[in-house]
Amino acid sequence: MGLLRGTLFLESEPMSLDTLAEKTGYSKTTVRSNMNCLENIGIVRRVVAPLEKPHRYKQYRYALVNDAEAMRPVILSAAKEEIHLILQALQQFEKNLKGSNVKDAELKASLVKAVQFYEEMSRILDLIGEYSSKELIAIFESKKKWNSRKSNDSHVNKCKACGKQTLNGPFCSHCQDMRDELRCWPK
Template sequence: MEGEASNRDIRRHIINACIQWARIKGYSDSAGYLRGLAISAKDPVTLDELVQDTGYSKSTVSLNMNQLKNLGLVKRVVIPGDKRHLYAPITDPETIKTNMLDAITKEVQLFCEALNKTESDILAGRDDAKYLLERIASLRQSYEMGKKAIDFLRKQSLDEIKESLE
């Protein structure tokens, strides 16, 4: 019995961390909870098991698991002859690295586009916020350095990154 309680405590930490991740990223708590269950499960979990474990509706679980799949955080596991939807966490380090860098790249691209549009509006005389030009230049320089760091990390293997950190 003590081992079961300990296992539940360990799972709770992972699940709580995943719920916090979901909140930070603007996803639902249910997405974080489901991600935590997938990460902490010993084997791939079925859609029905997730419904039973969470009490969420089948449509809520299905939508959230599809979202997690599209984010590259879980994968659908296919077992020949088994028509159930099984899900497992993505654990391959290179895939995780790529997914993290892709997410950062999207954020950087979004913000750089906003900077460019704002600068164009100011230069076209559509705004009286010329003070923003200096701020935009500074932010653009920071984001360009960020892009270079991302490109550098993409080219490095995890072993090379690990070596440079030791």
């Protein structure tokens, strides 16, 4: 399907099944079934072409859908489906692992991380689906500006004892340890 999409992308005009088959090297049957699939999920559209020679049937040509907002649901749906399938496989693996005698803590920890990652990706895709592309860009850019302003507003703390930079508190970790031990360090 990728080669068919790429071929349509490079052409400025809609293409017939015969032309697509010729350019890709696929059989006409393969092209037809793939184009039907791409049409069903909204990636291509079928247009009726002007008849060049007398035909008994309409001649269809295929064009790539170029509207990004129209493509978003298709792409999100495919990504969500892929994540759903991965999560199902991970859950099945987890179930099989519980039934076996495997005691590998590293494997179990890796499985937990993978499940968490794909659950987070699923949630991210859900959030992406709630906003248009322009809204998402505005949200991310405003967050970026806010973070930049926040980091510029924060001042650098210096240790009261030695003058080294501290992340938080009036003393660096070394001086704090010394202060705790001696209990006579300046406050």
